[in-house]
Amino acid sequence: MKKLHLTSLGCAKNLVDSELMLGALELGGWQAVEDPAEAELLLVNTCGFIRPAAEEAVDEILDLAEYKEGDPTKKLVVTGCFVQRYGKDLQDALPEVDLFVGIDDQQRLLELISQLADGKAERLILSQPSCSLISSAQPRRLSTPPFRSWLKITEGCDNRCAYCMIPAIRGKLRSRPASDLIIEARALEQGGVKELSLIAQDLTAYGSDLGGSLASLLRQLLAETSIPWLRLLYLYPASVTDELLELMAGQPRLLPYLDIPFQHVSSNVLRRMGRRYGRQDLDRLVSRIRSLIPDCALRTTLMVGFPGETEEDADELLDCLQRWQLDHVGVFPYEDEEGAPAAEFQPKVPDEVKQERFARVMEAQAAISQQRLRRLVGREEEVLVEGLSQETDLLLEGRARFQAPDIDGCVYINEGEASPGELVKVRIAEAHVYDLVGGIIS
Ligand code: SF4
Missing domain, CATH: 2.40.50.140 (Nucleic acid-binding proteins)
Known part of the structure; x- marks a missing residue:
């Protein structure tokens, strides 16, 4: 069999794409190997969401390119968000790469690789990210342990957060039909999956393009499978409905865990970020969750140093964290992203101020997270x-x-x-x- 080495960078959504590419390639006679030195095909599925991810992609590509030296039969193929975002610029910047494939063309990867082997492939295959949608009919080679997996329920995003390039990279929201998701979930259950994590750019947007909803999809997953743990990741704060929370409260198989990226708490900062909620909405949301699902663990993501963030905004952030006592918080210093509206916003927060706010939030939250865990001792x-x-x-x-x-x-x-x-x-x-x-x- 022909051998390939795949490196998957970035988030779980990208990993699902990698698993699907691997499934198709295996069906086409390729075998995945750990050691790049053994592989004829070196494949990298990249992330390009933020600058550090793009830098990581370049490092990985250059590392793998070293395995090609002196062996013209080895091919280096790069796909994913980095290709979709920087497209044509990459052709000159990375001459080591034999083939660049955009996101919408990943489903044709097997065919493109055989064209490459015949010397017939163009070097850059890049369509607008607007129509492709994965399906349960595609073979998928899981890379996670057999008892847990990811279920990607949508592609793209219709929100327009001022700092984010995802809609430009991944296109408009497309939800997968519930019937297709049920088929995939059942197959995963038959393969031994006990924990299925539902993922999307914005999980709560599921179905808005099909006339459905996340709550209705969850009801079907509960009825049509027996997977004991269903986990919800990446919910948009303004779209977490009482219907969803009540469903979770009454269904132990829907894990009492919510990952809701707030990004900030100050209404001023949130408005400039283009988020459709303010501080009071977040206060209400946290207390609704606590009253309907008292045991629910809450994870959020926060950004410090967004343009125009003041010392008062940073203090408000710390104050809310103390009041809300969230279980898990990821914090990131804001960075300009080329092409995103926020890159033009002023005034910029100096790097040393960003770092100081970052350190303050991290320190405060470490104590809160430990306190939250301590309450579990003896349970x-x-x-x-x-x-x-x-x-x-x-x-x-x-x-x-x-x-x-x-x-x-x-x-x-x-x-x-x-x-x-x-x-x-x-x-x-x-x-x-x-x-x-x-x-x-x-
Ligand atoms: S909801 Fe998430 S993916 Fe969509 S634009 Fe906002 S930050 Fe980006």
Whole structure:
């Protein structure tokens, strides 16, 4: 078999695209290998959402290009958001690359690679990102452990946040039909998936182009599958409805966990960001979630140093974090993105001020996150066992319902035995800043 090496950069949505490309290539006679030195085809699925991601993509491309030296039969193919965003500029900048493929053309990758082998392919294949949508009919090679997976329910985004290039890269919102998602979820369940995380650029936008809704999709997933853990990631704050929260409150299979990127809390900053809500809306949302789903873990993402952010805005952010006591918070210093409206906004916040605000938020939230975990000591929690701990073979590692894969902390298990993919009851004995420790009780 012909051998390929795939590197997937960026988020879980990109990883799903990588899994689909791998599925198609395997069906076409390719075999994935770990070592790039063994591969004839070196494939990189890039992220280009923000500048550091684009830099990471260039580094990875240049690293892989070294494996081509002295062997003209090896081909280097680059696809994903970085290609979609920078398109034509890349052809001169990266002569090492044999083929660039935009997002909409990923479904034709097998055909494009055989054209490349025949010397017939153009070097850049780039369509407008507007119509392609993945489907359950495409073969998919999972890269996650067999007991957990991602379900990408939409492509693109219709929001126009002033700092974000995603709509330009990924195009307008397209929701996958619920029937297709059910087929995919059932197949994943048959393959052993116990935790299915629903992902999208904006999960709450699901169905607005089809006359459906996220709540209605969830009802169908609950009825048509028995997957024990369904997790919701990336919800737009203004679109989290009572209908959705009430459904979650009454359905233990919908994990009491919500990842809702607020981006900021100050109404002034949010308005300039182009977000459709203000501080009071966030206050109401947090208290609605706390009253309807008291156990719900909340994750958010925040940006500090957006143009025009004042010291009062930064103080308001810290004040809200203290009041809301969120479980998990990701913080990023704002950076201008070429082509995004916010890149033109003034006044810019100096780098040292951004860093100081970043450090203040991180420090405050570390104490809050630990406090939130401490309340769990002594409680019994359901944990999905991932396997031996990455730290030491003497411990098992798993995640509780309030810990999402790849981003939140974990539960270290120091008593009892279980296999990867088992759901067990653990009594929590210790809480650290991001992780918990406990023993299996059943
Ligand atoms: S909702 Fe998210 S993906 Fe869509 S424009 Fe805003 S930040 Fe970008």
